[in-house]
Amino acid sequence: MKAGTVGPTPVIPGLDTESCYAALKSRDRRFDGVFYIAVRTTGIYCRPSCPARTPAFHNVSLHRSAASAQAAGYRACKRCLPDATPGSPDWDVAATVAGRAMRLIADGVVDREGVDGLARRVGYTSRHLSRVLTAELGAGPLALARAQRAQTARVLVETTDLSFADVAFASGFASVRQFNDTVREVYASTPTALRGRRGGARTPGAIELRLAVRTPFAGAALLHFLATRAVEGVEVAGPGWYARTLDLPHGPGTVRVELADVIDAGQTALVPARFVLHDLRDTAAAVARVRRLLDGDCDPIAVADHFAGDRVIGPLVRRRPGLRVPGHVAGHELATRAVLGQQVSVAGARTVAGRLVAEHGRPVTTDIPGLTHLFPDAATVAGLAPEQLPMPRSRGRALTALAGALADGTVALDRGPERAAVRQALLALPGIGPWTADYIALRVLGDPDIHLPTDVGVRNALTALGATDADPMTWAPWRSYALLHLWTSLEEKS
Structure with missing residues (x-):
């Protein structure tokens, strides 16, 4: 379609025009990224919170994606930059x-x-x-x-x-x-x-971006979670920041993000991120993977509303608004670390992972002190002898079997397959039980509704809260966030 030519409005299931128009009139930021408003008289599409004058109802059409609006001939608004919103939760x-x-x-x-x-x-x-x-x-x-x-x-x-x-x-x-x-x-x-239109100087050799997330955003808690589990050589953290190496499709890279609390609800916060990439073609992949790490598309207001009134999780949400479920930048790495963490402490798993990186990781040169290696890829781990790994023989066999399944494609952790199919494939592997499979779903597949009933931390948290009779099913479809609140409650008491 020729630029500037507005075509017919597609019929998009699940969008109620009156409700969406009400969100537009109130400039409700919670719907940014969930749908887009296009205006026939101007040929422009906007996010619902756009500060421009509200268009007449009969001139509005709705779109599920920025691409849909662009395909219909609409141009992006220069005031609200609708394509830069967080993705739909x-x-x-x-x-x-x-x-x-x-x-x-x-x-x-x-x-x-x-x-x-x-x-x-x-x-x-x-x-x-x-x-x-x-x-x-x-x-x-x-x-x-x-x-x-x-x-x-x-x-x-x-x-x-x-x-x-x-x-x-x-x-x-x-x-x-x-x-x-x-x-x-x-x-x-x-x-x-x-x-x-831009302002300020830029750092040569680096790509400095700001990643949009919905608020409230508990950046300090996310930083604490990542720093506590940081693996030597692959991750480092300091006051207010976290950095790690990235194993990307065309070469290595690094990212450094600044993480701080943003309490104002219903806004869009911008997380500063500095990328250094071996190959610029990996820009989109690097950004997408770091957004997964930050749980960047979460709708924290919807999560908080769900837990309002819950005697167990409700007070925790009010104490720590905007808590995120930390994702991960590489499925094979998190899966490996999940097996390493079976029946050991967080510190113990971190130590073993650091030894694995030092002995089998790929060395890289970076401009961030402490970042020296990429995590070993699945094929490398699959080729190791279980008896040579610093862990019980049975766990070593489970690790190499998992790595082999990841390397040959039997198990894919790229968010493409259905989650249930991935879980079934994981459980079919020797030594992979429900806790490991569900922990992978929590942090790699981005499943917002994971509960780990056998987890020691969950049990201890519920006991400390006097809530051993709590029914986790009432927390669905946000049980993953309840899980993070329970874990975080233990850290606050320690």
């Missing part, structure tokens, strides 16, 4: 095909493997996947990937000193011309004009 709650596909598109799978590769990962044909995405999100995989590239390009243009050729390359465009044409079409602006 519905994608993790329901874990539908569309939601799983969106996570993979954000990771750059379409750019690296094409639509066929994306379809294989979610277990559908490319034709059927296109139908599903168009029906649920108003755009097919190519349009969704294009919107992702455009948003990455805009952020890089406005926040870095990269040349436009490098920006095009880093964003996944096939050519500078394609990059220029897309920016003009989506933003009604040239790359030069976008760069003119």
Whole structure:
């Protein structure tokens, strides 16, 4: 469709026009990223909280994705930057095909493997996947990937000193011309004009971004969780910051994020992140994986509302608003560490993981002291002899079997397959029990509804709270957040 030509409004299931218009009139930030408002008279689409004058009801159309609005001929609003909102939390709650596909598109799978590769990962044909995405999100995989590239390009243009050729390359465009044409079409602006709007100096050789998250955001608690479990050589942390190495599709990288509490509810907070990448093509993948680490698409107000009135979790939520479920940047690494953590303390698992990194990790050169290695990949761990690992023989066999399944694709932890299928595949492996499988689902698959009934920390927390008779089923579909609140309550008492 020609730029600026507004097409017919797609029928998007699950969006009630009156309710969405009410959210638009109240400029409710909780719906940013859940849906988008397009205005026929201006040809512009916005996030619900846009500060511009509220358009007339009969001029409004609704879209599930920025790509849907762009495909219909609308341009992104220059005031509210709708494409820069956190993603919809519905994608993790329901874990539908569309939601799983969106996570993979954000990771750059379409750019690296094409639509066929994306379809294989979610277990559908490319034709059927296109139908599903168009029906649920108003755009097919190519349009969704294009919107992702455009948003990455805009952020890089406005926040870095990269040349436009490098920006095009880093964003996944096939050519500078394609990059220029897309920016003009989506933003009604040239790359030069976008760069003119930025301010301040940039650090040469690094990409400094700000990652949007909904508030409240308990950044200090997230930092404490990550720092307590940091593996030597791969992760380091200091006052107010956390950094780690990244094993990305085209080469290594590092990220350093600043984590602090942001209490104001219903706003969008910006987490400063500094990336140094061996290959700029990994920009989108690096950003997507760090957003997973931060639980960046969580809707903390919805979580808090669910627990309001609960005698066990309610007080904990009020004490620690915006607590996140820490994700992870690499499925194989977290799975390995989950096995290492079976029946040992957090400190003990951290020590064993550090030895594994020192002996079998891939050395890298970084500009952050303490970051010296990439975590061993699945194939490397699968090739180790169980008797040579610093752990009981049975756990060593479980670890190498898990690594082998990850290496040969028997188990995929990229959020593409259905969660139930991944859990079943994990439990079929020797030495992998429900706790390990569910812990992986909690931190790798982003499942918001995980409860670990056999976990010692959960039991101790419930005992300390005088709530051993609590019914965790009443905490669904947010049991993962209840779990983090229980763990955090123990740390507060220690």
